[in-house]
Amino acid sequence: MATSAFASRPKSRSKLVPLEEAAAMVRDGDLLALGGNVLHRAPMAFVRELIRQGKRRLGVVKTAGAHDIDLMCAAGCVETVNAGFVSYETEFGLARHYRKAVESGEVRVNEHACYTVISALRAAASGAPFMPVAGFRNTDLIRENGDFRVIPDPFGGEPVTVVRAIVPDWAVIHVQEADETGNAVIHGPKYEDVLMSRAARKVIVTAERIVGAGHWQRQPTLVDIPGFLVEAVVHAPRGAAPGSCDRMYDADLVALAKFMKLERSDIPAYVAQYERADRSARKAVIRI
């Protein structure tokens, strides 16, 4: 598929690494922006690997989380959650482990409106220390979350709420397609993932499929995350399961229903049961 004009290019460095290696790059205490939304296209294989590696004191940033944040709280990986919403929505309701971890004081929540997460990431992406958020008023969250301040408008208008920039150490984004150098394409809803990839210091992409170099050279506008922003690429088929991944698979409601019955002590066995599948693609990279 690469034409002769492209073939003369020197080959770019491959960033393709096994899941274990990518997860090992995350250090205890790091702040992670997780891609996807509620039960859709969250980087679940990566989350399970973080748990298997026993990470601790992680921070999480997301507008609306579900199984990812719940599972990490169950495993004791999390210190802080910055999110607007954490729940499994209507079918399975409250995120039980998250709820218990917060109620016991083990996990601290900086509750945001989903939009203030976006604004905080926009501040980070544009290198600004904070971002004004029009319309964020009449809320006790300003008092309780230290990331918010109400300041005078320097141009003489009404006072305005600002949110401090949130600069994630890592954005971890699960996509349908990526190449070895990190160029990545998200099919279907992109949620906040593109913004996260710009706001974070470093980006890890996990992908359902690894495509050949030059795959998008005829339509580079299709690429959501350019490879130069990406630190590592992982081939992770079914990497969003038991959640959904558009055009690949729907959520596994049977698996999720089983998870809803698990206690904290069951979590090591739960993530172990995915270990083989999560790590299976390490040597089986498909080149198109």
Add this chain to the structure above:
Amino acid sequence: MTRIPGQPKPQSYLQTSPKTAPAATPATSRTAPPKTPFAAQAKKPQTSDWRIGDLMVCVMARLLADGERVFHGVASHLPMIAMALARKLHAPNLVCLNIPGGVNPPSVHKASFSSAGADLLSGAEAYFPLDQIFDLSMRGGLDVAFLSGAQFDMHGNVNNSVIGSYRNPKVRLPGGAGSAVLIPTARKVILWRTRHDRRTFVEKVDFVTTRGNVWKVVTPLCVFGVKDGRLQLESVHPTSSLREVEENTGFPLKYGDVVYTPPPTPQELAALRQVDPHDYRMKEFKN
């Protein structure tokens, strides 16, 4: 269903269709002639061929006017279906917006466990995702937002953050999602909740996640409007009664002309079955 006066009543609205009318009737017209078309109903409407979920969806759909830009978020099956129903019936130019960014999704048939999935983008007219919807609302361009919460008070304060204290909560709730910016900025906010009891409609919310442009509150028992910054009872569903609303509301009721909510029409019910053939509208009543 018979009821002992003064005794809190089990929540009757989950039942398919009460065979007997509740004791009290809500025809408490305190002012002179009825002004609204709602008030024209003299008799209690028929309640046998629909469920409360059907009625709530129809009520929410009727609140939407043609051409308006309307948003629903996560965990929002009732508004999602109401928006699709309104577009099918009286509001063909409604602009339906959602988190995945599908402008006017052609169907909601696949949105079984989530109202934020890729199915709502598939086949849609255009892509207009959440960050842009928020921006739209901030600059005054969003007409209606549907939002919910765990607690509401008579001043229209909404809590979906914590029960108990924020720092040491008895219950950590999911969080307000987009409500803390949308309720103050959307032109009209419609709140809905599939339970109506004294734990939900409280004297004072434990935490103010947000307040703002609340316009209507739709519950399994009634519809509240807002007048002079206070929730005011507007209509009582034919399956309920003024007394039942009073007994299940933790703040003193304020009302002028209270009428029965018009039940779903045969046309509405037929359209509803097409819009939502898998009955996702009853999912929110399970919890």
